[in-house]
Amino acid sequence: MDIKFLYDNHDTLKEQKVTIIGRVRSNRQGKVVSFMVLNDGTVLNDLQVVYKPETIGFEDGSKARVSSIVEIEGILVPTPSRPQPFEINATSIVLLDQAVEEYPLQKKEHSPEFLREISHLRARTKTFQAIFRIRSTAAFAIHKFFQENNYVYVTTPVITSNDAEGAGEQFVVTVNEDKDYANDFFGKKASLTVSGQLNGESFAQAFKNIYTFGPTFRAENSHTTKHASEFWMIEPEVAFADINENIQLMQDMLKSVVGYVLEKNMTELEFLQEQLEPGLIDKITGIVNAQFKVNTYEDVLKTLQNAIDKGHKFEENNIYFGLDLGTEHERFICEEINKCPTFVINYPKDIKSFYMKQNDDGKTVAAVDLLVPGIGELCGGSEREANLDKILQRCEFYGINPEELDWYIGLRKYGFYKSAGFGLGFERLIMYITGASNIRDVIPFPRTPKSLLY
Amino acid sequence: MDIKFLYDNHDTLKEQKVTIIGRVRSNRQGKVVSFMVLNDGTVLNDLQVVYKPETIGFEDGSKARVSSIVEIEGILVPTPSRPQPFEINATSIVLLDQAVEEYPLQKKEHSPEFLREISHLRARTKTFQAIFRIRSTAAFAIHKFFQENNYVYVTTPVITSNDAEGAGEQFVVTVNEDKDYANDFFGKKASLTVSGQLNGESFAQAFKNIYTFGPTFRAENSHTTKHASEFWMIEPEVAFADINENIQLMQDMLKSVVGYVLEKNMTELEFLQEQLEPGLIDKITGIVNAQFKVNTYEDVLKTLQNAIDKGHKFEENNIYFGLDLGTEHERFICEEINKCPTFVINYPKDIKSFYMKQNDDGKTVAAVDLLVPGIGELCGGSEREANLDKILQRCEFYGINPEELDWYIGLRKYGFYKSAGFGLGFERLIMYITGASNIRDVIPFPRTPKSLLY
Numbered sequence: 001m002d003i004k005f006l007y008d009n010h011d012t013l014k015e016q017k018v019t020i021i022g023r024v025r026s027n028r029q030g031k032v033v034s035f036m037v038l039n040d041g042t043v044l045n046d047l048q049v050v051y052k053p054e055t056i057g058f059e060d061g062s063k064a065r066v067s068s069i070v071e072i073e074g075i076l077v078p079t080p081s082r083p084q085p086f087e088i089n090a091t092s093i094v095l096l097d098q099a100v101e102e103y104p105l106q107k108k109e110h111s112p113e114f115l116r117e118i119s120h121l122r123a124r125t126k127t128f129q130a131i132f133r134i135r136s137t138a139a140f141a142i143h144k145f146f147q148e149n150n151y152v153y154v155t156t157p158v159i160t161s162n163d164a165e166g167a168g169e170q171f172v173v174t175v176n177e178d179k180d181y182a183n184d185f186f187g188k189k190a191s192l193t194v195s196g197q198l199n200g201e202s203f204a205q206a207f208k209n210i211y212t213f214g215p216t217f218r219a220e221n222s223h224t225t226k227h228a229s230e231f232w233m234i235e236p237e238v239a240f241a242d243i244n245e246n247i248q249l250m251q252d253m254l255k256s257v258v259g260y261v262l263e264k265n266m267t268e269l270e271f272l273q274e275q276l277e278p279g280l281i282d283k284i285t286g287i288v289n290a291q292f293k294v295n296t297y298e299d300v301l302k303t304l305q306n307a308i309d310k311g312h313k314f315e316e317n318n319i320y321f322g323l324d325l326g327t328e329h330e331r332f333i334c335e336e337i338n339k340c341p342t343f344v345i346n347y348p349k350d351i352k353s354f355y356m357k358q359n360d361d362g363k364t365v366a367a368v369d370l371l372v373p374g375i376g377e378l379c380g381g382s383e384r385e386a387n388l389d390k391i392l393q394r395c396e397f398y399g400i401n402p403e404e405l406d407w408y409i410g411l412r413k414y415g416f417y418k419s420a421g422f423g424l425g426f427e428r429l430i431m432y433i434t435g436a437s438n439i440r441d442v443i444p445f446p447r448t449p450k451s452l453l454y
Numbered sequence: 455m456d457i458k459f460l461y462d463n464h465d466t467l468k469e470q471k472v473t474i475i476g477r478v479r480s481n482r483q484g485k486v487v488s489f490m491v492l493n494d495g496t497v498l499n500d501l502q503v504v505y506k507p508e509t510i511g512f513e514d515g516s517k518a519r520v521s522s523i524v525e526i527e528g529i530l531v532p533t534p535s536r537p538q539p540f541e542i543n544a545t546s547i548v549l550l551d552q553a554v555e556e557y558p559l560q561k562k563e564h565s566p567e568f569l570r571e572i573s574h575l576r577a578r579t580k581t582f583q584a585i586f587r588i589r590s591t592a593a594f595a596i597h598k599f600f601q602e603n604n605y606v607y608v609t610t611p612v613i614t615s616n617d618a619e620g621a622g623e624q625f626v627v628t629v630n631e632d633k634d635y636a637n638d639f640f641g642k643k644a645s646l647t648v649s650g651q652l653n654g655e656s657f658a659q660a661f662k663n664i665y666t667f668g669p670t671f672r673a674e675n676s677h678t679t680k681h682a683s684e685f686w687m688i689e690p691e692v693a694f695a696d697i698n699e700n701i702q703l704m705q706d707m708l709k710s711v712v713g714y715v716l717e718k719n720m721t722e723l724e725f726l727q728e729q730l731e732p733g734l735i736d737k738i739t740g741i742v743n744a745q746f747k748v749n750t751y752e753d754v755l756k757t758l759q760n761a762i763d764k765g766h767k768f769e770e771n772n773i774y775f776g777l778d779l780g781t782e783h784e785r786f787i788c789e790e791i792n793k794c795p796t797f798v799i800n801y802p803k804d805i806k807s808f809y810m811k812q813n814d815d816g817k818t819v820a821a822v823d824l825l826v827p828g829i830g831e832l833c834g835g836s837e838r839e840a841n842l843d844k845i846l847q848r849c850e851f852y853g854i855n856p857e858e859l860d861w862y863i864g865l866r867k868y869g870f871y872k873s874a875g876f877g878l879g880f881e882r883l884i885m886y887i888t889g890a891s892n893i894r895d896v897i898p899f900p901r902t903p904k905s906l907l908y
Contacts, residue, residue, distance in 0.1 A: 002662060004604060021694045023659075023869055041661035041693070042604055069694070069871035097840070099869040120653070120861050121868070123660035133661070136607040143597050150458060150496055153590040157899040158612060158646075158669050159625075159684050161906045171613075171627045171639070173646065175673050179631050185673055185683070186906035192612075192627065199574070199899055199908060205477075206577035207495035207587070208456060214669065215612050219629050219639055229639070230613050239495070240475045240523070386551070407574050407908050414575070415477055415553040417523035445611045445653055452615045452640035454653060454861050 004042035006076065010086045013076045018088065021096065022047060023124070024068045027061075034062060036093075038070070044129055044267050049074065051090040061093030067103040067124075069096040112441055119445050120454050127275050130268035131434045131442055134261055138430060141260035142213060142234055145253050151209040151236060156196030158215060161188055162405065168194045169219040171229075192217035197235050197423060198355075198408045201384065204237035204419055205411055211236040213426075221449050225438040228427065230447040237421030243357075243366040243383040246420035247343050250370050250379060251292050253424075254341075259288045261433055269434075277435025283374060284433055292341045297364065300325065300333055300344055307332065321363075322348045330369075330376035341372045354394040355408075356382040368422070375432050381422020388412040458496035460530065464540045467530045472542065475550065476501060477578070478522045481515075488516060490544075492524070498583055498721050503528065505544040515547035521557040521578075523550040566895055573899050574908050581729050584722035585888045585896055588715055592884060595714035596667060596688055599707050605663040605690060610650030612669060615642055616859065622648045623673040625683075646671035651689050651877060652809075652862045655838065658691035658873055659865060665690040667880075675903050679892040682881065684901040691875030697811075697820040697837040700874035701797050704824050704833060705746050707878075708795075713742045715887055731889025737828060738887055746795045751818065754779065754787055754798055761786065775817075776802045784823075784830035795826045808848040809862075810836040822876070829886050835876020842866040 001018055022038030025046055036049040049072050051061055064070050074090040104118055105125060115122040122128045143153065159173050170191035174184050181189040196212040203210045212235040219229065236253070238245060262269070262285060273280040295303075298321070305319045314328050325344070334342040346364040349356070356365035366383035385391040391409055395402045402409050430442040440446040445454050455472055476492030479500055490503040503526050505515055518524050528544035558572055559579060569576040576582045597607065613627050624645035628638050635643040650666040657664045666689040673683065690707070692699060716723070716739060727734040749757075752775070759773045768782050779798070788796040800818040803810070810819035820837035839845040845863055849856045856863050884896040894900040899908050 002604075021871065041606075041659075042663065067869040069869045096871040097869050100867045103868050120656035120865070121660075123657050129660065132608070132657070133606055135609075136601070139607050139609075140597050140601045143594050147590070147594045152495075152587055153593050154586070154898050155589075155593075155669070155686060157684060157901060157908075159671070159901050159906065162908075169629075171629060172631055173625045173627060174631060175623075175625060177626055177628060177631050177633050185625070185903060186901070187904040188906055190906055202574035202908070203577050203586070203898065205495075206575075206583065209496065215609070217613070230611060232609060411574070413554045414557050415521040415523045415551050417475065417550040444608050444657065447611060447613050447640070449639060450641040452613065452642055452644055454611075454616075454656070 002042040003038070003040045003045070003047045006047065006086070007043050007045055010076060010078070014078050014086070016076055017073065017091075018076050019071065019073045020047065020088070021069065021071045024064050024066055024070060024099075026066065027064050029062055036061065036064070036070070036072075036090075038072070041124075041129065044126060044133070044271060045084065048084055048087040049090050050087055051093060055090045056092035057094055060095040061090070063098070064093075064095050065099045065101060065103065066106055067099035070094065071096055112438065116440050116446070117453070123444070126271060128441070130265075130271045131430070131436055132444060134265050134268050134272075134434050135430050135442060137261050137264045138257055138433060139213070139426070141257040142211075142253070142426075144260065145256040146209075146211045146236065149209065151211045152203070152207040154196070154200055154203045154210045154212050155214055156193065156199040156212045158193055159186075159190050160193045161186070161190060162193070162198060163189070163191055170194060171217055171219045192219075194218060195233065195235065195423065197237070197421065198405070200235050200237045200421065201419060202408065202411060204239045204421070205414075205416065208239045209236075223449065225440075226428070226431075228439050228443060228446050228448055231439070231443065232426035234424045234426055235421060237419060239419050240417055241383075241420040242418055243345060243368055243420055246381050246383065246422060247294065247345075247368055250343070250368075250381065250422055251341075254370070254378075255288050257429070258284050258433060262288065272435050276437070280435045287341060287372065290340045292343060292370075293338045294343045294345060295333065295338070296346045297344055297348070298346070300329070303333065303337055304329055322351060324351050327376040330371040331373070334371040335373045339373070341370060344369050344371060349394075350397075352382070354398045354400055355384050355391060357385045358390055358394075372432065375428070378428060378432065379422050379424040381420065383418065383420040386412060386416050386418060456496040457492070457494045457499070457501045460501065460540070461497050461499055464530060464532070468532050468540070470530055471545075472528065472530050474501065474526045474542070475523065476526070478518050478520055478524060478553075480520065481518050483516055490515065490518070490524070490526075492526070495578075495583065498580060498587070498725060499538070502538055502541040503544050504541055505547060509544045510546035511548055514549040515544070517552070518547075518549050519553045519555060519557065520560055521553035524548065525550055566892065570894050570900070571907070577898070580725060582895075584719075584725045585884070585890055586898060588719050588722050588726075588888050589884050589896060591715050591718045592711055592887060593667070593880070595711040596665075596707070596880075598714065599710040600663075600665045600690065603663065605665045606657070606661040608650070608654055608657045608664045608666050609668055610647065610653040610666045612647055613640075613644050614647045615640070615644060616647070616652060617643070617645055624648060625671055625673045648672060649687065649689065649877065651691070651875065652859070654689050654691045654875065655873055656862065656865055658693045658875070659868075659870065662693045663690075677903065679894075680882070680885075682893050682897060682900055682902055685893070685897065686880035688878045688880055689875060691873060693873050694871055695837075695874040696872055697799060697822055697874055700835050700837065700876060701748065701799075701822055704797070704822070704835065704876055705795075708824070708832075709742050711883070712738050712887060716742065726889050730891070734889045741795060741826065744794045746797060746824075747792045748797045748799060749787065749792070750800045751798055751802065752800070754783070757787065757791055758783055761790075776805060778805050781830040784825040785827070788825040788830075789827045793827070795824060798823050798825060803848075804851075806836070808852045808854055809838050809845060811839045812844055812848075826886065829882070832882060832886065833876050833878040835874065837872065837874040840866060840870050840872060
């Protein structure tokens with residue numbers, strides 16, 4: 001039996017004999033009775049075990065250190081007056097494996113910084129159990145949403161020869177390390193992907209609805225709480241779809257994923273609400289129930305200018321067409337003005353990517369960012385440029401050699417009528433859902449500049 | 455509407471007006487009526503459209519080349535006497551985007567070799583639509599199986615500093631390409647992972663049940679039909695579990711995944727059975743219904759020797775304790791002798807990995823490979839060595855510096871009582887389920903030595 005089984009069935013198991021293997025979280029001897037708190041990771045809750053000198057194996061049990069593994073046989077007893085609904089009166093204890101005294105996770109609180117240094121152990125703490133279980137649930141919720149809507153999951157390649165996308169600095173993948181790429185493993189320069197989007201788009205032309213979900217990489221020397229060198233992205237793409245359908249998809253996906261986590265992980269959310277972010281559950285429940293708004297970029301500029309005229313101070317008060325909105329602007333729009341998640345559409349073409357569809361106004365593209373309260377931009381997407389000449393113009397503008405992406409650009413020659421998609425940084429979503437404030441704390445083994453542990 | 459919607463609802467839609475956007479597969483003019491075959495990728499089946507000179511847009515429609523995108527308005531008409539259950543009598547055709555004449559996928563058959571050169575387009579062919587849709591379904595089925603059984607999905611890192619596992623040659627990840635690792639991005643040598651197992655094991659100590667599902671890499675100059683430089687692995691790990699529970703898990707997982715594909719993708723399987731492998735559906739249905747057998751390695755040796763004594767010829771007829779079984783031996787055991795999927799357990803310790811649990815006989819380890827008819831080894835796993843001294847002995851034997859893996863080996867100090875898991879190469883499973891004979895044909899964008907396209 002595992003501890004989840006006891007929690008799921010304690011009503012029918014009361015006064016029954018149960019057997020459990022678990023890890024000792026604490027163990028203290030009283031004069032009459034002793035208490036051992038166990039966890040086995042199958043559920044966030046601990047199991048309280050009561051044992052006495054007459055319990056078989058009392059000697060071994062009373063020696064069991066924190067993190068040791070014990071097997072308990074005992075009777076499940078309801079405890080309606082206590083916080084936990086039941087406990088185990090042990091009839092026997094077997095010490096299966098004794099932990100050393102120097103186990104780094106003793107009962108006291110540890111700083112997130114210390115725990116990051118022991119990422120192979122920190123998932124044993126309740127906070128990280130909660131975070132990583134939610135990460136797992138959310139990953140599944142994403143697959144479930146897309147699969148139920150007939151999207152094909154495409155695993156786009158990690159090793160790529162595309163280096164013209166401009167999404168960020170790339171790592172080189174090599175066996176020779178001598179920059180002689182013709183003689184390297186692939187016979188050409190190979191890098192770690194920054195995005196699966198372009199590959200995904202080619203598959204959307206085959207399946208109409210596809211999504212990617214895999215690791216992406218940035219070789220950027222960023223030391224912020226929001227950037228990691230390795231992180232996971234979700235990139236859906238839909239052929240024959242425009243920006244409005246893209247907006248609808250973002251909203252549907254986000255509500256579905258957050259709703260599924262609320263359904264499956266309320267225990268974890270309640271714990272994290274207490275530990276990391278007051279109001280967390282209301283915040284994410286708000287996403288599920290909200291009617292999202294849509295604003296144009298130019299309307300957002302007007303709103304920001306109005307606020308400034310009325311005395312509001314941003315760090316960046318110079319509002320002009322072409323401004324890349326900062327997080328302060330994004331949060332102001334969705335938190336102070338709209339008070340709900342907000343799509344901003346039709347950004348200036350020169351601050352967005354070469355593949356985005358140019359609008360008829362000649363100055364904006366059919367791009368969309370989703371801004372959410374508490375974080376700002378959560379995901380971004382666009383309708384793609386279908387016109388071959390127009391996309392070639394944008395390549396020229398950005399200094400992209402179209403020959404390096406001829407396979408991608410050339411899709412427009414083989415029947416191409418609208419395509420739209422977006423990218424969601426998975427860790428950013430998990431930070432939002434769990435209240436974790438550092439991306440290093442939502443990745444099992446985070447990779448950042450000068451840090452590569454385990 | 456998409457074409458899947460028409461197939462799912464053609465009974466209720468009969469004689470109704472429908473509107474469809476699709477890609478032209480073929481277009482031929484008759485004297486009285488013309489026929490256009492469309493596909494939109496939402497379902498394997500095509501849609502037949504009948505149009506006539508009086509159809510609005512007839513001129514444009516009759517010019518539409520293969521791969522062009524058209525919008526059709528028309529009446530859905532049942533065709534009970536034909537292979538397809540219905541067709542569309544077009545009332546109007548709009549040519550949304552005309553394809554160039556040089557579209558590489560014209561109606562004729564193409565070789566797999568040619569199609570591998572255009573992996574950004576080949577998913578538009580029916581064979582690859584079937585394969586990649588099954589790949590997507592199977593990926594989801596894996597997540598579904600583990601999530602429903604309370605396993606936590608752990609995304610183990612792609613970039614790693616572990617280089618002592620011995621699972622295969624590794625790619626180097628660098629920004630400087632000068633072998634001065636102290637001044638490189640991570641301040642130490644970084645590689646692409648060959649397995650998430652060790653990281654996964656540390657999380658199994660936290661959650662009891664975990665699984666990984668992500669890309670892994672081999673910098674090996676293999677030019678076989680079964681090896682790729684980048685492929686996906688599933689690596690579950692269960693704490694407090696022994697080899698018998700591992701065997702049960704492999705069997706349950708495989709039956710669940712294959713069963714789900716049979717439930718969701720019968721159209722695709724029927725198509726692939728016709729195109730790639732006669733008897734495919736019976737073969738995989740056999741997996742779902744089979745009672746798997748368990749043989750020890752030593753019993754397998756006896757069986758092989760018996761067969762040789764009776765005149766059976768293998769390419770390798772020298773059967774001895776320590777032999778690494780070849781595919782011919784594996785297939786002989788499960789196809790000729792057991793006639794069912796077979797677990798082989800208790801391999802010689804010196805041909806298996808350092809982390810596998812040593813059995814009491816002093817010569818074997820608690821390893822298990824699953825052999826299936828038609829392919830041989832499908833997955834392999836083991837119970838892990840729990841004893842610190844014993845694992846250190848095996849490190850010494852293999853020349854592994856234990857300090858490089860002290861975090862992993864040291865897990866045994868912090869309460870460690872049994873752990874077991876296995877690895878399944880996802881592409882090998884997809885080859886088995888789809889009948890594809892080359893790993894390059896089950897990966898959207900395959901990476902192999904000297905080949906890095908798109």
